Amino acid sequence: MDILGRHNVTVSGKGERFMMFAHGFGCDRNMWRFVAPAFEETHRIVLFDHVGCGRSDSSLYDPGRHSSLQGYADDVVAIGRALGLEEAIFVGHSVSAMIGILAARTAPGMFGKLVLIGPSPCYINDGDYRGGFERSDIDELMTFMDSNFLGWSAALTPQIMGNPDRPELAEELNNSFCRADPDIAKSFARVTFLSDNRSDLEGVAIPALILQCSEDLIAPDSVGAYVHERLAGSALVRLRATGHCPNLSAPEETVEAIREWI
Amino acid sequence: MADLLPGFDDETLYEDAPCGYLATLPDGTVLRVNRTLLRWTGYDSDELCGTRFQDRLTLAGRIYHETHFAPLLRMQGSISEVALDFVCKNGERLPTLVNTVQRTDEEGRPVVNLTTVFDARDRRRYEQELLAARDVARTAALELQRLNSELEQRVAAAVEERLTAEDALRQSQKMEAIGQLTGGVAHDFNNLLTLVIGGLDLIGRQIPSQPPGPGTERIRRARDAAMEGARRAAKLTQHLLAFARRQPLEPRLLEVNRLIREISDMLRRTLGEQVELETVLGAGLWDVEADPVQLENAMLNLGVNARDAMPAGGKLTIETHNSSLDDSYVAGVPEGLAAGQYVMIAVSDTGCGMDLETQQKVFEPFFTTKEVGKGTGLGLSQVYGFVRQSGGHVRIYSEPGVGTNVKIYLPRARPGIEAEPERRVEPAAMSGDEKILVVEDHEDLRHYIVGILTDLGYEVVATADGPSAIETIAKRPDLDLLLTDVVLPGGMNGRQIATEALRLRPGLKILFMTGYTHNAIVHDGRLDPGVALISKPFTYDQLGAKVRSELDGLPGHRRT
Numbered sequence: 001m002d003i004l005g006r007h008n009v010t011v012s013g014k015g016e017r018f019m020m021f022a023h024g025f026g027c028d029r030n031m032w033r034f035v036a037p038a039f040e041e042t043h044r045i046v047l048f049d050h051v052g053c054g055r056s057d058s059s060l061y062d063p064g065r066h067s068s069l070q071g072y073a074d075d076v077v078a079i080g081r082a083l084g085l086e087e088a089i090f091v092g093h094s095v096s097a098m099i100g101i102l103a104a105r106t107a108p109g110m111f112g113k114l115v116l117i118g119p120s121p122c123y124i125n126d127g128d129y130r131g132g133f134e135r136s137d138i139d140e141l142m143t144f145m146d147s148n149f150l151g152w153s154a155a156l157t158p159q160i161m162g163n164p165d166r167p168e169l170a171e172e173l174n175n176s177f178c179r180a181d182p183d184i185a186k187s188f189a190r191v192t193f194l195s196d197n198r199s200d201l202e203g204v205a206i207p208a209l210i211l212q213c214s215e216d217l218i219a220p221d222s223v224g225a226y227v228h229e230r231l232a233g234s235a236l237v238r239l240r241a242t243g244h245c246p247n248l249s250a251p252e253e254t255v256e257a258i259r260e261w262i
Numbered sequence: 263m264a265d266l267l268p269g270f271d272d273e274t275l276y277e278d279a280p281c282g283y284l285a286t287l288p289d290g291t292v293l294r295v296n297r298t299l300l301r302w303t304g305y306d307s308d309e310l311c312g313t314r315f316q317d318r319l320t321l322a323g324r325i326y327h328e329t330h331f332a333p334l335l336r337m338q339g340s341i342s343e344v345a346l347d348f349v350c351k352n353g354e355r356l357p358t359l360v361n362t363v364q365r366t367d368e369e370g371r372p373v374v375n376l377t378t379v380f381d382a383r384d385r386r387r388y389e390q391e392l393l394a395a396r397d398v399a400r401t402a403a404l405e406l407q408r409l410n411s412e413l414e415q416r417v418a419a420a421v422e423e424r425l426t427a428e429d430a431l432r433q434s435q436k437m438e439a440i441g442q443l444t445g446g447v448a449h450d451f452n453n454l455l456t457l458v459i460g461g462l463d464l465i466g467r468q469i470p471s472q473p474p475g476p477g478t479e480r481i482r483r484a485r486d487a488a489m490e491g492a493r494r495a496a497k498l499t500q501h502l503l504a505f506a507r508r509q510p511l512e513p514r515l516l517e518v519n520r521l522i523r524e525i526s527d528m529l530r531r532t533l534g535e536q537v538e539l540e541t542v543l544g545a546g547l548w549d550v551e552a553d554p555v556q557l558e559n560a561m562l563n564l565g566v567n568a569r570d571a572m573p574a575g576g577k578l579t580i581e582t583h584n585s586s587l588d589d590s591y592v593a594g595v596p597e598g599l600a601a602g603q604y605v606m607i608a609v610s611d612t613g614c615g616m617d618l619e620t621q622q623k624v625f626e627p628f629f630t631t632k633e634v635g636k637g638t639g640l641g642l643s644q645v646y647g648f649v650r651q652s653g654g655h656v657r658i659y660s661e662p663g664v665g666t667n668v669k670i671y672l673p674r675a676r677p678g679i680e681a682e683p684e685r686r687v688e689p690a691a692m693s694g695d696e697k698i699l700v701v702e703d704h705e706d707l708r709h710y711i712v713g714i715l716t717d718l719g720y721e722v723v724a725t726a727d728g729p730s731a732i733e734t735i736a737k738r739p740d741l742d743l744l745l746t747d748v749v750l751p752g753g754m755n756g757r758q759i760a761t762e763a764l765r766l767r768p769g770l771k772i773l774f775m776t777g778y779t780h781n782a783i784v785h786d787g788r789l790d791p792g793v794a795l796i797s798k799p800f801t802y803d804q805l806g807a808k809v810r811s812e813l814d815g816l817p818g819h820r821r822t
Binding site: 024025026027030031033094133137138140141143144145146147148193216217218242243244245248249 | 330332
């Protein structure tokens with residue numbers, strides 16, 4: 001299977017310009033279902049799953065390469081190259097906002113605009129910088145993930161992996177995030193929440209739109225402001241939507257904000 | 263049927279159900295909560311209603327809610343048995359399992375979330391035990407895997423060692439067989455040549471008594487030509503006998519340094535202007551008992567080979583020093599050698615070198631890498647035969663593209679007096695439990711070194727080239743000493759490995775080993791003067807003592 005198949009990539013829609021949607025930690029490409037269709041009349045929509053999520057090929061996972069967000073950014077670049085993306089629009093939610101910035105740095109010319117939904121360059125508090133979390137919070141999150149993956153991982157994963165022609169096996173699972181590979185998901189959580197990519201914000205010359213939710217636990221207002229300040233030429237739009245996933249809780253407002261900006 | 267539940271109206275059934283119950287807005291704001299959940303958490307209804315239920319979770323639970331729970335509930339419309347921990351009013355945590363259904367309006371917009379909450383304290387405890395057991399099992403499986411691969415490696419190493427030993431034995435048996443064959447033929451041929459030369463000599467002495475004339479002159483010229491041919495045949499036979507160790511030797515008490523000084527002019531002429539000759543003669547060198555003419559021939563043969571290996575010029579270094587070979591060293595010499603004191607003569611060039619296959623054949627008579635007509639293939643055979651016949655030993659080290667080093671060991675001459683046995687260093691004084699990385703590309707040598715160090719109690723990791731050595735250093739911060747060959751394949755030499763190792767691990771102790779002599783390697787610019795270096799071949803005790811003294815020395819120190 002080629003790189004596109006292994007990342008469960010699909011391209012749909014009309015228009016000249018490509019628009020690539022990247023899901024965040026905890027989800028898969030389905031999280032764009034209320035937002036992406038709104039752009040199909042005007043753009044070519046690219047959806048994909050990060051390694052270990054959704055219907056991606058878990059064998060792509062490389063513990064060394066994926067021990068930093070750059071590894072995930074390199075995956076994005078590989079997909080972009082396979083599709084021949086130039087000056088495309090990158091829409092990244094949560095951790096994928098930073099992955100998009102890293103990908104744009106890695107492959108100049110691939111992305112011409114960045115839409116960053118709830119970005120955070122560093123989740124851990126560090127001196128004057130308030131990322132919102134302490135290291136111990138993240139350790140506790142790991143335990144939590146164990147509890148929520150327990151009981152199905154060993155029993156069901158091989159069945160799903162071994163029966164690609166019977167996708168209903170995966171559908172039968174109660175919660176679709178169970179489709180994530182538990183070990184990769186935990187590693188992704190660790191990489192996400194322990195990453196510090198503040199220095200990568202400097203010198204990015206691509207126009208960027210920052211969508212900041214109200215009362216976002218994961219990426220608080222102060223972090224959005226920090227990104228806005230460091231990212232030259234960025235625009236910051238505050239949404240009325242609360243929580244961390246406006247693309248699900250307030251898709252109309254999200255679509256409107258993106259459409260207006262691009 | 264409801265009549266069978268006297269006193270249990272719907273209100274009571276809802277409020278006191280054996281599970282918590284919540285009705286919330288899509289953003290989590292609590293609209294209604296039942297008595298059971300209030301009792302479990304210690305809150306009043308007023309304290310919860312109007313606030314978001316996710317704010318009553320632990321921080322990790324809130325992260326999980328934001329990244330998993332909320333998005334998936336929106337996408338799927340329901341979510342089952344998600345583990346979340348509530349924080350009670352008194353600060354204690356309540357592990358629960360949560361099920362939520364999202365109700366939507368006709369257009370699919372979420373209106374309200376209905377949630378049941380189950381007390382999962384016991385189950386979570388059990389899960390923690392399961393997780394701990396899984397971790398134990400994983401660790402055990404990894405350990406088993408490690409042991410298995412270690413066992414496989416050890417078996418492979420033992421087989422390898424065995425094969426190497428058999429190879430060496432075969433090689434020495436082959437040399438022996440060729441020697442006997444050559445010697446036998448040469449011996450018979452020598453006898454025949456004696457007859458031929460004797461006959462020609464007689465003819466020569468008869469010529470003056472013959473009447474002068476063109477006929478007699480023709481006989482004289484033919485006799486002279488035949489005599490010259492016979493002499494050359496005799497010389498060739500001499501070489502063959504030398505290889506077969508059957509040449510008549512005239513051993514004398516000999517000062518090796520003086521002999522080398524005497525022949526250095528002749529050597530310089532042989533080497534030509536392109537090749538620089540340097541001699542580093544050890545002080546207080548013991549005498550040997552050997553045939554001076556044969557030793558001169560050996561040195562010249564080595565000089566000629568070195569010259570031919572350096573067509574574009576280079577450097578030839580001759581060194582001498584005293585050397586003691588102990589039991590463990592001579593045990594590794596398949597053709598047999600007595601332990602004791604020897605004088606070592608090392609001849610190193612900076613020429614094209616040779617591969618392992620060639621090295622195994624160089625001592626065989628008539629083996630040559632030179633063009634037809636340029637060499638007899640008997641030069642190194644002479645060296646080998648002469649040294650063996652003199653009770654000594656030859657070792658050859660070579661790296662393609664780098665150079666060749668030949669070491670001759672001749673026994674110390676102590677007529678009537680037994681050589682003083684070398685004082686053995688107590689093994690205890692050499693042993694240790696430090697961790698050592700050995701980098702050596704020659705497999706048999708690597709096994710030999712690892713064997714010695716393991717025997718002395720060290721923990722040894724071995725690799726065959728630079729890149730894998732660097733990988734090991736990066737993975738093993740507990741290494742105490744890097745013991746590396748200087749000339750290595752794989753793109754990195756010992757010096758480059760050392761530089762990179764010190765960058766990764768400042769203060770790591772480093773000991774180089776080389777088949778080249780110290781002077782050859784330092785002067786050639788491959789290492790800096792003053793680095794810690796041990797020359798091959800080394801004995802068990804020499805390696806043990808050197809490693810111990812390096813480990814006991816200052817980190818990264820240099821000797822000058």
